[in-house]
Amino acid sequence: MRNPSRRPSTYLVGLMLGALALTACSADPAESSETPTGGAQQPITMWARAATASQSQALVDAWNAENDRKVELTVVPTDNYLQKVGVAAGSNDLPCLMASDVIYMPNFLDKNLYVDIAERIEALGFADTLAQGHIRLSSDGDAVYGVPHNVSVSAIFQNDVLLEQAGIDPAKELGSLEELAENAAKVAALGDDIDGLYYTGNNAGSISFTHFPAIWASGGQAISADGTESLLNSKESVAVFDVFNKMFSTGASPASVRNESGATRNEVFGSGKVGYVLASNSVVQTVPETDGLKIGVQGIPGVGGGVSGYVGGDSIGITVSCGDVDAAWEFLSWTLSEEAQVGVYAQMNQLTVRSDLAENEFAQADPRVVRLNELVGLGDTPKALNYGQTFNDPNGPALAVLRDAMFGADAKTALDAGNDAITSSLGG
């Protein structure tokens, strides 16, 4: 009888297991967690989140085309970004350069993930033109750990065609939030299927992105300077949400804003049946104009006047795992240069992170982009360690309070009742 153990298939299985074991044991020592990334002549590693990867990729491609020392970009799914950073930070496997949604910079600073580059930024000669909200969120005392990598800004986008039909001069700058409400009511009166003002009303992150600027423009603040206290029950904030509440109750804003999570916001505006939408600059880049839709841009006004915008986007810093900080900075400083900001970003119709380049040759071809670039200089970014946990939490107190303020019976009652819960979430 043939011994089963000597069958060729048995040897095959043994061979495969041996190969598996060898593979498992043959990890390249250069990849061990003890070795800093980005040693001499190795590519400079970089991570960016998928949501803004096209801009990072454009910069990296332009750099790699001209330089021997390459940058190796890894695009991480946006929803997995923090998890990946968390795991990598634990094993000292962070990339040399790490971009991050700017609102999470305080969290990364708190964990000492970046090296201080304050002196290098100062030596650039144009430090004061960099998006100051990003610099503030990347700073701890005198130390600065990051620079703006790309920016987005919230603004009001208007359909000039509908505005003209409603008897509104599209070229006239909005004087106040009340004027926006009046105009939105006029547009909504054009017909049953026409909306005055549309926005994301079921996502606290988006609401803070589009509504906090109205509080700033009114002269108030949404959260305290140290980021631990909610000021949403302040008189400026209450006045702002009261205007939105009245727009909703009178039909100037449609019922569907209450359920809008952001997924279809640009599509609804793109239908050409909306007078105004509160959104990010992505509208200009992604919503195509038609005969019934000519897109104009305005800053977000406050109650009684003023104008502001929320400057979002990504900041980027050199991590403590980086083995060649000088090489990483060489790339980073180049990304801030006019060559990169105008030659790469402005050419692809993106906003520049430097206010002195707002009126660059490409932006001038589209006055709306010039206006958006100006808003980056006028706008702000709130700083709080628990900002993401508070305002990006669909099940936390912030969304419930903000929705109640906009869609409930009374804005003041809702904000007074829920302010402490938001403060508690902010860690105050």
Place this chain on the structure above:
Amino acid sequence: MSTITSAPRSRRSDGARRRARTEATSGLLFSLPAILFVVVLFIVPLVLAAWMSLNDWPLIGDPSFNAPDNYVAISNNKLFMDSVLFTLKYTAVVTVIFLAVALGLALLVQSTRPGVGLFRTAFLLPAAVGVASSALLFYAMYNNDYGPLDDVLRALGLISGDADFLGTPNAAFASTVLMVTWRFAGFYMIVLLTGLQAIPVEVYEASRMDGASWWQTLRLITLPLLKPTILLVLVLSVTGSLLAFEPFYVLTAGGPSNSTVTMVIAMFREAFTLFDLGSAAAIAMVILVALVAINLGQMYAFRDKDKK
């Protein structure tokens, strides 16, 4: 005499033992890849999650042992406790609907008449769409300013005024149930169809000969013989529904007013919104134990009582 006869026996038994040993060794070698697969992808993560649940484990930073705080905190986590009841309600509702709709569809397309293939494909097609994509599709349809559903329902005279598909807790729940029924009913139809086709035609012929009505045939022939397949559908549906995440995450984000938060959404929030991996792991362990218990209960309830 005995010594003469015992020697060959001993040799035979030694050989048999050797053969048994080598066969056992070969068997072990053959199953090693599967064992490795289970250990690496199931046992190790499970042990890690169990260990994580005993620690204060931030997303970034060093963990510290804090047992049993994470488990104690579950009882104070109102969002999770509410989500348990909601998830059970959702599971009960969709499982009944899945079973009824899928069985109805399977009976419709059971016989091989001309054109029945088209219907089978049409019913199964939604199962080829990803769950998150399906939810996004329905999200767009439920938007009165963008989707056509509102206009269609009004044109048919089924509603007057504006529909509010996601604005109230009941509407959001019903809209999500409709979406998952569209997405999953076809899949369960195929599962039940395989069970139906395994029932011998002779049994149906015999029942017809005995003068059984359609209802009697369904109740006394089809359903009893379909019991193992129904059990499979129940296990799949109950397990999947208890772990529901994407439909609610995309369509309602747990709203309005946290009325549609499932257990997994509550767990996800602990981990990736509040960055408390220890609490999330503790919730995961509780859900795991509950799932195993429920599945065992289902199998016990549906066990073959006639088995000797």
